[in-house]
Amino acid sequence: MNYPVWDVPFLGSGWVVGIMAIIHIFLSHFAVGGGLFLPVMEAHARKHGDEAMLRWLRKHARFFLIVTGVAGAGTGVGIWVVIALANPQGVGHLIHGFVLGWATEWIVFIAEMACITVYYYGWDRLTPERHLKVGWLYAICSWLTLAVINGIITFMLTPGKGWAESHWMWDGFFNPTYAPSLIMRTLVMWALAGVYAFWTAATIEDLDLKERVLQVSARWVLPAYVLLPLLGGWYFLNIPPVSREVLQVGMAGAAAGNFSMATRVTMLTVMSTATIGVIVYFGPFRNARAFTRGMAGAVAVVALLATGASEWAREVARKPYVIRNVMYSNGVRVEQVEAFQREGYLPNSVWAREYAGLKGDTALARGEALYRGQCVACHTWDGYRSMQKFMAPRNLDSARNMVRMLRSRDPRENIYAKFMPPLAATEAEGEQLAAYLYQRAHPGPAAVARK
Amino acid sequence: MSVHAWLDDRIGLADFLSFLRKKEVPDHSHAVWYFLGGMTLFFFMMQVLTGLLLIVYYQPGSDASYGSVQRITSQIEFGWLIRSVHSWSANLMLLSAFFHMFSVFFMKAYRAPRELTWWSGMGLLGLGMGFGFSGYLLPWDQLAYFATKIGLDVMEKSPLIGKELATMLRGGADVGVITLQRFYALHAAVLPVLFMPLLLLHLWLVQKHGNAAPPSVTEKKSVPFFPTFLYKDLMVWFLCLNLLALLASLWPWDLGPQADKLASAPDGIHPEWYFMSQFQLLKLIPGKVGPVDGELLGMGLFGAGGVLWALVPLWDRGSRGRLVNLVGLGAVIVLIVLTIWGYAGVAGKG
Ligand code: HEM
Numbered sequence: 040m041n042y043p044v045w046d047v048p049f050l051g052s053g054w055v056v057g058i059m060a061i062i063h064i065f066l067s068h069f070a071v072g073g074g075l076f077l078p079v080m081e082a083h084a085r086k087h088g089d090e091a092m093l094r095w096l097r098k099h100a101r102f103f104l105i106v107t108g109v110a111g112a113g114t115g116v117g118i119w120v121v122i123a124l125a126n127p128q129g130v131g132h133l134i135h136g137f138v139l140g141w142a143t144e145w146i147v148f149i150a151e152m153a154c155i156t157v158y159y160y161g162w163d164r165l166t167p168e169r170h171l172k173v174g175w176l177y178a179i180c181s182w183l184t185l186a187v188i189n190g191i192i193t194f195m196l197t198p199g200k201g202w203a204e205s206h207w208m209w210d211g212f213f214n215p216t217y218a219p220s221l222i223m224r225t226l227v228m229w230a231l232a233g234v235y236a237f238w239t240a241a242t243i244e245d246l247d248l249k250e251r252v253l254q255v256s257a258r259w260v261l262p263a264y265v266l267l268p269l270l271g272g273w274y275f276l277n278i279p280p281v282s283r284e285v286l287q288v289g290m291a292g293a294a295a296g297n298f299s300m301a302t303r304v305t306m307l308t309v310m311s312t313a314t315i316g317v318i319v320y321f322g323p324f325r326n327a328r329a330f331t332r333g334m335a336g337a338v339a340v341v342a343l344l345a346t347g348a349s350e351w352a353r354e355v356a357r358k359p360y361v362i363r364n365v366m367y368s369n370g371v372r373v374e375q376v377e378a379f380q381r382e383g384y385l386p387n388s389v390w391a392r393e394y395a396g397l398k399g400d401t402a403l404a405r406g407e408a409l410y411r412g413q414c415v416a417c418h419t420w421d422g423y424r425s426m427q428k429f430m431a432p433r434n435l436d437s438a439r440n441m442v443r444m445l446r447s448r449d450p451r452e453n454i455y456a457k458f459m460p461p462l463a464a465t466e467a468e469g470e471q472l473a474a475y476l477y478q479r480a481h482p483g484p485a486a487v488a489r490k
Numbered sequence: 491m492s493v494h495a496w497l498d499d500r501i502g503l504a505d506f507l508s509f510l511r512k513k514e515v516p517d518h519s520h521a522v523w524y525f526l527g528g529m530t531l532f533f534f535m536m537q538v539l540t541g542l543l544l545i546v547y548y549q550p551g552s553d554a555s556y557g558s559v560q561r562i563t564s565q566i567e568f569g570w571l572i573r574s575v576h577s578w579s580a581n582l583m584l585l586s587a588f589f590h591m592f593s594v595f596f597m598k599a600y601r602a603p604r605e606l607t608w609w610s611g612m613g614l615l616g617l618g619m620g621f622g623f624s625g626y627l628l629p630w631d632q633l634a635y636f637a638t639k640i641g642l643d644v645m646e647k648s649p650l651i652g653k654e655l656a657t658m659l660r661g662g663a664d665v666g667v668i669t670l671q672r673f674y675a676l677h678a679a680v681l682p683v684l685f686m687p688l689l690l691l692h693l694w695l696v697q698k699h700g701n702a703a704p705p706s707v708t709e710k711k712s713v714p715f716f717p718t719f720l721y722k723d724l725m726v727w728f729l730c731l732n733l734l735a736l737l738a739s740l741w742p743w744d745l746g747p748q749a750d751k752l753a754s755a756p757d758g759i760h761p762e763w764y765f766m767s768q769f770q771l772l773k774l775i776p777g778k779v780g781p782v783d784g785e786l787l788g789m790g791l792f793g794a795g796g797v798l799w800a801l802v803p804l805w806d807r808g809s810r811g812r813l814v815n816l817v818g819l820g821a822v823i824v825l826i827v828l829t830i831w832g833y834a835g836v837a838g839k840g
Contacts, residue, residue: 303739306571310735314728321721329718333522337729344732432747 041370041388042127044411049422051415052125053368057354059121061347063114067184068346069235070107072228074151074181076236076259077103077158078174083255085167091248097162099239104159106235108152126416128370129361137191137208144187151180185224193220195362196353197278203364219274226263226270227346233259234315234342237323237335246328253323253330260319264312279363282356285457300355307348311341359417359460367460369416379463380446384409406475409468413460420479430480435473442473510716516703517711523593524701524719525726530590532727533583534689536734537621540576541678548628550674552667555630556748563745574738580622582730584764587615595818598806599702605803607699610692612800617685622762624677627670635749636759638673639665644772647785649793664751705811758836767825768792770832795821 045052077100084092123130134141154177161170190212194202201210236256243249275283286301318338322330359367366372371379378387385392391408398404414426421427430438445462446469447453453461462469497503515524547566549558562569591611594600600608627638642665646656659676661668703710713719761769771792775784798805799821806814 302568307732307735307739310732314732317728318725321724326717326721334722334725337725341729341732344736 041390041412043390044394044415045124046411046415047419049419051417051419051423052121053354053417054423056118056121056125057351059114059117061343061350063111063118064350065231065343065346066106066111066114068224068228069103069231070111070151071181071185071225072230072232072259073103073107073235074155075178075229076232078171078178080255081171081174085171089251091245092252095240095243095248095252099236100159100162102239103235104155108155112152126361126368126370128372129366132362132366133191133195136211137194139208140187140191140212144184147180147183147187151177151184154180182225185228186221189221189224190214190217193217195360196282196357198363198365215277216274219270219277223267223270223274226266230260230263231342233257234335234338237330237338238332240323241330241332241335249330250327253327257319257323260315264316267312278356281457282363285358286352286356300352304348304352308345311345311348314341315345358458369413369460371413371460371463376448376461376463380461380465382465384412384464384468388412402471403475403478405468406471406473409464409472410475413462413464417459426476427480430476433477433480435477438477439470439473442469442476445469507716510720511714513697513700513715514712515701515715515719516707517713518703518707518709520597520704520707523590523597525723526586526590526593527696528723529586529726529730530583531689531693532730533579533586534618536575536579537583538682540572540579543572544576545678548674550628550670552630552670552749555628555670556745559629559631559745563742570742571738574741574743575734577743578734578737580625581763582734584615584618584622587618588764591615592818592822594702595802596815597702597704598811598814599704600803601702601806602803604695604699604702607692607695608803609800610688610695613688614685614692617681617688619764621677621681621685622764624673624681626762627665627673628677629745630670630749631746632749632753632756633746633759635665635751636755637761638669639755640759640769641761641765642669644768644785644789647772647783648789649786652789666751760832760836763829763833766832767828770828770835773832773835 047055077096080096081093083089084096119130154173157165158170158173158177161173165173193216194211194214197214197216198211199214201207202214204210233256236259237253240249240252240256243252286304287299315338318334318341322334322338357363357368361368361370364373375387385395385405385408391412394411395404395408398407410426418424418426418429433441442462443466444453445455445459446464446466448456448461450456462472464472494503515521544562547558547562547569549555559573562573564570594608594611623638623641627634642656642660645659646653648655659669659672661672760766768789772785772788775788777784779787798817802814802817
């Protein structure tokens with residue numbers, strides 16, 4: 040089966056998914072971390088009879104409800120929309136593979152929404168004990184949403200040996216990176232709970248209260264600060280060696296040296312973490328009274344950057360697959376490659392064939408259909424990973440050779456095999472693709488003459 | 491004896507700290523603009539740091555330049571990072587310097603006794619643009635070569651000493667190895683030697699007079715420089731550092747094909763953004779306006795505008811406050827419109 044292609048000019052569909060995902064993660068992780076933050080703080084305040092803090096907490100709960108219930112849930116739907124557009128095959132595969140998982144996710148999510156609504160609106164109506172119980176229930180449900188989705192997300196990167204043999208859902212679910220990822224994300228969520236609390240605490244007028252709240256909130260950031268490097272190492276050891284290699288050597292041959300994903304992501308992570316450390320130490324810890332919204336915003340922006348960097352690394356480690364060893368980023372399943380290379384991509388792909396047909400079914404039109412079907416999942420023409428730029432220095436022969444090489448699945452023959460899927464098409468289709476790419480990058484009569 | 495006490499005995503640390511604690515920075519709703527000078531300073535320090543590292547591997551020369559930059563980006567450990575940060579930070583330094591200039595303009599911080607602060611600032615901006623122009627040629631790729639060629643041609647048309655200056659910089663009739671050599675000397679020796687003392691003067695004057703609060707602010711509130719303002723300043727610097735790391739990671743600086751004098755200029759060749767408004771103005775003015783050469787007129791206009799701008803502390807007198815604001819607003823709009831127009835004109839061509 041194949042679907043229409045979502046061609047996002049300049050940015051590429053991958054970035055649209057990425058941006059949406061990073062925003063959603065930033066909000067939804069707050070939903071989970073903040074879910075624990077609320078009852079813990081409430082219990083703390085009640086134990087010490089701290090009425091002022093309870094009043095602040097109520098305001099914070101309102102902020103929490105709006106951020107997670109509206110923006111968090113909204114971007115969650117947004118993710119479904121964009122991934123369904125960007126990679127319908129991948130989404131289809133995940134839905135089929137994890138029916139029970141999705142059903143569970145749906146139920147705990149509904150329970151989570153119900154709890155937070157009761158928690159906020161029942162603030163005065165419930166007895167303190169009962170209110171607190173609802174809070175704890177919320178914390179559990181929201182954490183379960185993570186525990187479920189984490190199985191599916193980590194499956195995409197590391198389906199694991201067990202699943203490869205059994206194809207049993209739970210083998211895929213509890214895959215090699217399930218545990219490290221779950222713990223890492225939980226810590227990040229606690230840290231984000233602290234970061235968001237800085238935001239509402241920054242404008243507290245009672246300076247004593249402000250100091251109390253900020254200093255307690257700062258402690259939520261601490262575990263992630265101390266443990267993430269260790270957990271990151273554990274996670275790294277559990278991803279497939281090929282992915283490790285991709286992270287370490289970086290992309291393509293052109294920019295060698297130290298220009299690797301691992302270096303770049305490590306740098307961004309170290310830098311953003313250090314920044315958060317400095318701001319949190321000199322702010323909420325040492326000068327809580329002078330802490331401002333601007334500073335809280337700065338911490339949030341940097342935390343967003345850190346989130347983005349780590350999600351980006353995960354994304355790159357998965358290349359060239361959406362689901363490792365199962366499906367490539369362009370929606371071609373690994374098991375289909377051989378048939379496509381023998382029988383052709385267009386004969387097996389309704390939408391691509393239609394597309395070429397609409398454009399007159401010429402050789403160039405077929406090349407274009409192939410480009411859209413197998414390349415625009417990762418390349419744009421003149422923006423991100425610009426094909427124009429890659430093709431400009433090549434002549435027709437060199438474009439042909441490149442495409443011919445792409446058909447091979449052997450990394451010794453195909454130097455791109457580590458980060459690009461093999462071209463799943465016949466040799467003749469490959470020629471059409473090369474001709475199309477070359478023509479489009481060298482428009483005008485000169486190109487034809489040179490041919 | 492503690493380190494603190496040891497240092498205190500020798501350099502008077504306690505005096506210094508208590509001095510910093512007494513120093514005040516005005517606090518009002520426009521106070522965010524006070525960060526801009528510090529940001530410019532931060533980016534300048536990054537320039538010095540990364541520049542010194544680049545000097546270690548950079549070699550001027552018609553083949554050497556390109557080769558050495560290629561080596562820096564692809565072989566030297568972290569060379570790509572240093573080079574990308576240097577290029578990004580250069581742009582951000584000028585960007586924040588422009589914002590800084592306009593903010594002090596609208597806060598009327600150039601008024602007595604801060605005229606010299608204003609003038610030294612103008613000088614710094616001019617030298618900063620000189621850094622940008624001379625640095626751009628150094629990789630000696632196609633874009634650098636042709637952009638510099640056009641830049642010098644424009645300079646040639648400027649009134650008064652334009653022709654002499656252009657010839658001197660170029661070192662002959664054509665942009666070539668001598669030009670490269672001279673630009674390197676300018677970029678890595680002459681300009682720093684001029685910039686540093688001027689910067690010290692600027693900072694000393696700022697320190698001497700303190701920050702000016704805009705006339706619209708009547709309530710006298712302030713925060714101590716140490717630790718409150720310094721902490722915020724530091725935070726902003728850290729944010730800038732993050733921004734640099736992000737830009738360098740996501741969009742590492744490019745290196746085009748090696749300069750080839752015989753090739754035709756790439757389509758849509760244009761100068762860096764901070765010269766774009768002049769460039770566009772020259773494009774708009776016809777070749778001859780009456781008896782006067784169009785380009786000469788254009789550069790003359792720009793020059794006159796610049797002089798008027800620089801002299802604002804002298805003509806902002808009495809009740810001219812509103813007029814000055816209008817002039818400032820006009821200048822901002824003209825610069826922005828011309829720059830965007832310039833980019834629209836070359837879009838899709840290169
Ligand atoms: C290019 C490098 C420059 C650096 C590194 C720099 C640095 C600084 C710093 C650190 C301050 C104190 C903080 C602040 O008020 O923002 C300052 C103040 C000032 N700068 Fe600059 N500056 C530069 C360029 C300029 C330019 C282009 C102008 C305008 C022509 C300018 C005019 C001023 C004035 C008038 C003040 C005093 C502002 C006040 O009293 O509030 N500076 N500069």
